[in-house]
Amino acid sequence: xxxxxxxxxxxxxxxxxxxxxxxxxxxxxxxxxxxxxxxxxxxxxxxxxxxxxxxxxxxxxxxxxxxxxxxxxxxxxxxxxxxxxxxxxxxxxxxxxxxxxxxxxxxxxxxxxxxxxxxxxxxxxxxxxxxxxxxxxxxxxxxxxxxxxxxxxxxxxxxxxxxxxxxxxxxxxxxxxxxxxxxxxxxxxxxxxxxxxxxxxxxxxxxxxxxxxxxxxxxxxxxxxxxxxxxxxxxxxxxxxxxxxxxxxxxxxxxxxxxxxxxxxxxxxxxxxxxxxxxxxxxxxxxxxxxxxxxxxxxxxxxxxxxxxxxxxxxxxxxxxxxxxxxxxx
Amino acid sequence: xxxxxxxxxxxxxxxxxxxxxxxxxxxxxxxxxxxxxxxxxxxxxxxxxxxxxxxxxxxxxxxxxxxxxxxxxxxxxxxxxxxxxxxxxxxxxxxxxxxxxxxxxxxxxxxxxxxxxxxxxxxxxxxxxxxxxxxxxxxxxxxxxxxxxxxxxxxxxxxxxxxxxxxxxxxxxxxxxxxxxxxxxxxxxxxxxxxxxxxxxxxxxxxxxxxxxxxxxxxxxxxxxxxxxxxxxxxxxxxxxxxxxxxxxxxxxxxxxxxxxxxxxxxxxxxxxxxxxxxxxxxxxxxxxxxxxxxxxxxxxxxxxxxxxxxxxxxxxxxxxxxxxxxxxxx
Numbered sequence: 001x002x003x004x005x006x007x008x009x010x011x012x013x014x015x016x017x018x019x020x021x022x023x024x025x026x027x028x029x030x031x032x033x034x035x036x037x038x039x040x041x042x043x044x045x046x047x048x049x050x051x052x053x054x055x056x057x058x059x060x061x062x063x064x065x066x067x068x069x070x071x072x073x074x075x076x077x078x079x080x081x082x083x084x085x086x087x088x089x090x091x092x093x094x095x096x097x098x099x100x101x102x103x104x105x106x107x108x109x110x111x112x113x114x115x116x117x118x119x120x121x122x123x124x125x126x127x128x129x130x131x132x133x134x135x136x137x138x139x140x141x142x143x144x145x146x147x148x149x150x151x152x153x154x155x156x157x158x159x160x161x162x163x164x165x166x167x168x169x170x171x172x173x174x175x176x177x178x179x180x181x182x183x184x185x186x187x188x189x190x191x192x193x194x195x196x197x198x199x200x201x202x203x204x205x206x207x208x209x210x211x212x213x214x215x216x217x218x219x220x221x222x223x224x225x226x227x228x229x230x231x232x233x234x235x236x237x238x239x240x241x242x243x244x245x246x247x248x249x250x251x252x253x254x255x256x257x258x259x260x261x262x263x264x265x266x267x268x269x270x271x272x273x274x275x276x277x278x279x280x281x282x283x284x285x286x287x288x289x290x291x292x293x294x295x296x297x298x299x300x301x302x303x304x305x306x307x308x309x310x311x312x313x314x315x316x317x318x319x320x321x322x323x324x325x326x327x328x329x330x
Numbered sequence: 331x332x333x334x335x336x337x338x339x340x341x342x343x344x345x346x347x348x349x350x351x352x353x354x355x356x357x358x359x360x361x362x363x364x365x366x367x368x369x370x371x372x373x374x375x376x377x378x379x380x381x382x383x384x385x386x387x388x389x390x391x392x393x394x395x396x397x398x399x400x401x402x403x404x405x406x407x408x409x410x411x412x413x414x415x416x417x418x419x420x421x422x423x424x425x426x427x428x429x430x431x432x433x434x435x436x437x438x439x440x441x442x443x444x445x446x447x448x449x450x451x452x453x454x455x456x457x458x459x460x461x462x463x464x465x466x467x468x469x470x471x472x473x474x475x476x477x478x479x480x481x482x483x484x485x486x487x488x489x490x491x492x493x494x495x496x497x498x499x500x501x502x503x504x505x506x507x508x509x510x511x512x513x514x515x516x517x518x519x520x521x522x523x524x525x526x527x528x529x530x531x532x533x534x535x536x537x538x539x540x541x542x543x544x545x546x547x548x549x550x551x552x553x554x555x556x557x558x559x560x561x562x563x564x565x566x567x568x569x570x571x572x573x574x575x576x577x578x579x580x581x582x583x584x585x586x587x588x589x590x591x592x593x594x595x596x597x598x599x600x601x602x603x604x605x606x607x608x609x610x611x612x613x614x615x616x617x618x619x620x621x622x623x624x625x626x627x628x629x630x631x632x633x634x635x636x637x638x639x640x641x642x643x644x645x646x647x648x649x650x651x652x653x654x655x656x657x658x659x660x661x
Contacts, residue, residue: 071458
């Protein structure tokens with residue numbers, strides 16, 4: 001299992017692994033549950049070596065029953081434990097929908113029971129996973145009260161947000177993007193750190209158009225910004241990092257500065273996170289806007305498998321470039 | 331339950347206390363039903379009429395630090411865990427003094443300080459949650475047990491099966507009760523499952539199961555006690571099917587015309603209060619005068635509770651916005 005080492009570059013995937021390891025060492029209430037996380041070390045090997053280090057009760061292989069083990073995570077959390085349950089793929093979170101939205105999301109409101117539960121959900125496309133290994137299901141939970149949602153885009157955030165999620169007294173769904181697992185890396189601090197939930201980051205400062213995005217789309221926005229810079233169009237890229245709590249102030253400040261906004265996400269368009277952000281901008285930043293709010297998102301279809309179809313489906317740099325050119329000329 | 335076993339296994343004072351709680355549950359829920367008919371209750375009323383012995387029986391077998399994850403026909407267990415009739419009325423009247431401060435209604439009670447995991451209307455959802463609470467106890471090596479309950483209908487849900495399976499695989503200290511009251515809303519058992527006894531479901535999970543007379547508080551108590559002892563000893567979960575009859579509709583708005591009258595007449599003879607009184611009389615623990623005294627006491631407690639709830643304030647509209655998220659507790 002990867003441990004924090006000074007000066008060494010750490011992948012997004014290793015950062016997640018480090019966060020789990022360090023939190024389990026720091027707090028004996030933290031334990032893991034999920035399918036194939038013990039002996040096998042997880043479908044993506046994030047918990048490789050954990051079984052030997054922490055034993056089968058803290059790295060608990062569960063039956064194939066997402067509703068059952070998420071419910072069990074809720075019960076353990078109510079009793080003061082800090083469970084981190086793993087969806088093998090975020091797609092399977094639909095099996096646990098009821099436990100998450102109806103039980104975990106309402107418990108504190110109903111009878112003041114804290115539910116310090118983290119649900120790790122490897123999500124997103126670009127890996128030829130087809131309709132059931134590529135989904136971005138954050139929109140379902142974004143609409144559901146009582147849940148926090150984080151969507152790290154960098155290795156630093158992957159570690160810091162997971163630690164903060166584990167220490168939070170509320171249910172947190174931690175969407176980790178599969179496409180980023182081994183594609184990005186950076187040197188992380190050796191000392192313990194967290195990234196607070198609900199604080200966005202401006203990844204690139206710009207003056208012309210704000211691109212509000214998260215997850216793997218942060219890189220699509222940054223690539224588009226590089227291309228457009230050559231044409232004299234200066235994009236600002238806001239990485240939300242958390243969807244709930246949503247850092248409205250950072251988003252509004254950016255749009256008030258640039259006067260134009262593109263909301264970009266990989267999830268499909270209708271009723272998605274982007275729709276809410278566009279509505280918020282219309283309500284709160286109308287006087288600052290100097291052009292229509294533009295949404296770039298996947299089409300309202302299941303996620304197709306074959307390479308040309310998937311490439312068509314997932315928003316890409318050229319989509320952002322085209323939309324930004326049009327908006328800049330507005 | 332044969333008298334010799336009851337005499338040997340249950341102290342007279344304990345049995346009298348169970349009788350008191352069966353009586354208190356009936357008195358309380360009858361009063362709530364009466365208020366409902368007068369239009370004085372907010373929303374629906376779900377009673378455990380005719381089934382009071384089940385939750386009184388299992389809750390009487392628990393230790394103070396144990397936990398329950400009930401469903402909507404467990405009023406006796408709420409009372410035994412320390413929820414007062416006043417709080418129950420406050421909950422039904424949407425008052426601020428109810429355990430959910432008006433955020434949820436009727437029997438959707440919960441209070442972890444008193445070892446009660448609140449339930450949601452989605453039946454069987456509390457079974458995985460109960461399993462997880464039991465897992466926490468096992469992980470911390472605590473000698474605590476969880477008892478959870480659902481109806482016959484609830485056993486059709488996936489969560490029921492996922493919970494029993496997981497609990498059995500990991501030998502968790504949890505007891506699964508099933509209140510088999512013959513009807514899930516209007517659906518009779520024969521359209522709910524192809525098996526005759528719900529307890530057969532336990533076999534699939536290599537879990538010991540037993541059928542108990544759900545109208546006999548002594549029998550329920552002893553079955554629960556055995557199962558709880560097993561769980562506490564680390565021997566894993568038990569499934570208990572308590573056979574009973576729902577004597578009212580699913581909710582008080584439901585006249586339950588789909589239930590044959592003869593069936594209700596037959597079960598009326600097996601009323602849990604009558605049954606408890608027979609046992610107490612035959613064992614010489616109590617007589618008619620004592621029963622009247624208990625009834626009076628229950629009535630007084632219920633009326634005092636109603637007065638408390640009626641005097642309690644309603645929540646203010648903007649309180650809607652409070653308490654969606656818990657605050658940081660140990661950052």
